Amino acid sequence: DQQVKQNSPSLSVQEGRISILNCDYTNSMFDYFLWYKKYPAEGPTFLISISSIKDKNEDGRFTVFLNKSAKHLSLHIVPSQPGDSAVYFCAASTSGDYKLSFGAGTTVTVRA
Amino acid sequence: ETGVTQSPTHLIKTRGQQVTLRCSSQSGHNTVSWYQQALGQGPQFIFQYYREEENGRGNFPPRFSGLQFPNYSSELNVNALELDDSALYLCASSRGGQGAAGETQYFGPGTRLLVL
Numbered sequence: 001d002q003q004v005k006q007n008s009p010s011l012s013v014q015e016g017r018i019s020i021l022n023c024d025y026t027n028s029m030f031d032y033f034l035w036y037k038k039y040p041a042e043g044p045t046f047l048i049s050i051s052s053i054k055d056k057n058e059d060g061r062f063t064v065f066l067n068k069s070a071k072h073l074s075l076h077i078v079p080s081q082p083g084d085s086a087v088y089f090c091a092a093s094t095s096g097d098y099k100l101s102f103g104a105g106t107t108v109t110v111r112a
Numbered sequence: 113e114t115g116v117t118q119s120p121t122h123l124i125k126t127r128g129q130q131v132t133l134r135c136s137s138q139s140g141h142n143t144v145s146w147y148q149q150a151l152g153q154g155p156q157f158i159f160q161y162y163r164e165e166e167n168g169r170g171n172f173p174p175r176f177s178g179l180q181f182p183n184y185s186s187e188l189n190v191n192a193l194e195l196d197d198s199a200l201y202l203c204a205s206s207r208g209g210q211g212a213a214g215e216t217q218y219f220g221p222g223t224r225l226l227v228l
Contacts, residue, residue, distance in 0.1 A: 097168070100157065
């Protein structure tokens, strides 16, 4: 049962423009959300997180937005850079639980 | 600060064999989680260890087992390997354990296992 879904397997964006990655979830008990970035032959690297008590969290070029009523979150990368080309995973967890539930990932390609 | 390390990086086994994968957690972290990532999918939770005890388990059969040591390093053991066990195995460490809210897990580079 896939509780976290990333419906876009890939995204291509021009350098300098905005990248918007989307993620939907079905479990209303999720209260902590994270984005990870993964290069080939490496493990996922933590990017940014957001608690369910917030609707926005910003860290440099990365901003995560959370819409609890729609069970939707998004990651904005502005401006996109060639080094941002990677697979991005959305993950979620529940207080009192011990695991992260991941989406299938979105491959971002930033074109020069 | 030392990050999460895993060994070996790659491994080839045949069906029916047993395998042990190793993970050293990031300094200051007492919780280790293991994930399996099949090709084209997101990581799937196998189990978590907190202070040397299993703290939760995903939907994996008993032939997947683990250990955590007093220094918080961990092992993942898989018995009676099947072809579908071919995947990237990821270890992640964190500070919380016991279902601590809002704990970020930090991942190692993974072990790529191929079962023939």
